Amino acid sequence: MKTDTKYTEIEKFKDALDSCTKCGFCMAGCPVYREEKKESSVARGKIMLIRALLDGEVEVTDEMAEQLNRCTLCMTCAQNCPAGTQVPTVITAARADKVKRRGVPFPYNIVFRWLLPRRRLFGWTIRLASWFQRIFLPKTEGTLRHLSFFLSALGKSRHIPQIAPKFLRESVPEVNKPPEGVKVKFTVGYFTGCMTDFVFPELGQKIISFLTKNGVEVIIPRGQGCCGALVFLGAGDFATGRKMADTNVKAFKDLDYIITDCATCASSMKDYVKFLADTEARKKAYTAYAGKIKDITEFLVDVVKLPASAYHVAPEFKGKTVTWHEPCHLGRYLGVKEQPRKILKSLKDIKFVEMPDADRCCGMAGTFSIYFYDLSQKIAEKKAESISSTGADIVVTDCPGCQIQLMDTLKRLKMPQEVRHIMELVE
Numbered sequence: 001m002k003t004d005t006k007y008t009e010i011e012k013f014k015d016a017l018d019s020c021t022k023c024g025f026c027m028a029g030c031p032v033y034r035e036e037k038k039e040s041s042v043a044r045g046k047i048m049l050i051r052a053l054l055d056g057e058v059e060v061t062d063e064m065a066e067q068l069n070r071c072t073l074c075m076t077c078a079q080n081c082p083a084g085t086q087v088p089t090v091i092t093a094a095r096a097d098k099v100k101r102r103g104v105p106f107p108y109n110i111v112f113r114w115l116l117p118r119r120r121l122f123g124w125t126i127r128l129a130s131w132f133q134r135i136f137l138p139k140t141e142g143t144l145r146h147l148s149f150f151l152s153a154l155g156k157s158r159h160i161p162q163i164a165p166k167f168l169r170e171s172v173p174e175v176n177k178p179p180e181g182v183k184v185k186f187t188v189g190y191f192t193g194c195m196t197d198f199v200f201p202e203l204g205q206k207i208i209s210f211l212t213k214n215g216v217e218v219i220i221p222r223g224q225g226c227c228g229a230l231v232f233l234g235a236g237d238f239a240t241g242r243k244m245a246d247t248n249v250k251a252f253k254d255l256d257y258i259i260t261d262c263a264t265c266a267s268s269m270k271d272y273v274k275f276l277a278d279t280e281a282r283k284k285a286y287t288a289y290a291g292k293i294k295d296i297t298e299f300l301v302d303v304v305k306l307p308a309s310a311y312h313v314a315p316e317f318k319g320k321t322v323t324w325h326e327p328c329h330l331g332r333y334l335g336v337k338e339q340p341r342k343i344l345k346s347l348k349d350i351k352f353v354e355m356p357d358a359d360r361c362c363g364m365a366g367t368f369s370i371y372f373y374d375l376s377q378k379i380a381e382k383k384a385e386s387i388s389s390t391g392a393d394i395v396v397t398d399c400p401g402c403q404i405q406l407m408d409t410l411k412r413l414k415m416p417q418e419v420r421h422i423m424e425l426v427e
């Protein structure tokens with residue numbers, strides 16, 4: 001493989017790199033630093049490592065590659081930084097330059113380059129894994145099972161939900177119209193994401209049902225693929241990320257709104273333009289695409305403007321105490337903070353309790369929790385303490401990735417709380 005000798009991606013964000021004054025304020029909230037107490041874990045240390053790379057003082061060694069991966073991209077450092085240094089942006093760029101020099105390691109290169117961009121192949125592969133899981137692996141309590149063979153790279157005895165027997169896109173039509181007598185007020189494209197499609201199809205069905213009953217026609221373009229967050233943000237594979245971005249832009253080109261139930265999908269697709277726009281045509285297309293994306297709670301509250309009376313709690317959750325985990329990609333990246341809380345406060349038959357540090361990272365962060373599962377779980381344990389302190393029966397969130405991380409953590413800690421997507425609560 002031909003290597004690029006310059007750090008072209010880092011160079012694009014050199015101003016951000018230069019803005020760091022080394023004050024150390026970023027230490028306060030960094031979830032990785034809180035666990036490791038090492039300078040190389042915190043934003044300031046990472047900025048110094050990347051600066052040394054750019055100045056030619058060091059090369060991309062294994063240790064350096066690991067330090068670049070050792071970050072959840074939670075953005076807490078950028079939020080606390082008096083100089084406004086966008087460290088997650090610089091780290092993402094550095095990951096891309098690392099991939100240009102060293103490639104994506106096996107077996108991730110197979111998954112990222114060959115499976116994730118090919119929707120049908122990916123679907124069939126995880127279905128095969130699911131069969132293997134059902135036949136050969138022991139059942140654990142509830143609906144969770146131990147890790148399948150295919151996903152064994154994800155961690156040690158990690159609890160993940162079962163792969164759905166029928167994927168969302170196999171169980172709903174491409175065009176979902178409001179029921180008879182309900183006028184169409186909006187037409188949206190639904191970016192279903194991998195988790196909702198393959199693992200939580202009933203969540204997708206619920207969202208479609210809620211939207212159509214409220215006058216929203218829901219299109220699920222069959223040409224859509226994975227958002228690419230794991231690939232370009234997590235692993236730094238911009239070349240594959242670009243192909244995935246182009247696929248999604250093409251699939252949704254005729255639609256005015258793109259809604260998602262996953263904060264990470266929404267935020268990473270808005271980032272196509274920042275990281276992947278290598279031509280003017282792509283810049284234009286990605287900018288237009290980003291402008292259409294809305295998180296589901298943002299869409300319901302800000303665009304459809306549903307009144308509080310439109311939200312009713314599903315019967316199984318009546319009388320429960322509920323707390324809210326705010327995904328990093330929802331609050332810090334998209335700035336969507338009030339909308340989900342507004343929906344939760346509209347649900348009369350539940351008791352909503354804020355947890356301390358609701359916006360603290362849960363430690364999932366895609367590839368981060370694959371590479372550093374133990375560290376990711378230590379970060380998640382702090383979140384579990386917050387959940388426990390509320391006395392809630394249910395913790396809700398707006399990101400299936402966070403949902404899986406919290407399910408795994410609470411199960412491992414033998415905590416009784418259920419973990420749900422916010423839209424599962426709504427009838």
Ligand code: SF4
Nearest residue numbers: 020021023024026081
């Ligand atoms: S990243 Fe920001 S908070 Fe951290 S040392 Fe640099 S200037 Fe200070």
Ligand code: SF4
Nearest residue numbers: 030071072074075077
């Ligand atoms: S993005 Fe989060 S994990 Fe990464 S350095 Fe900043 S605060 Fe730490």
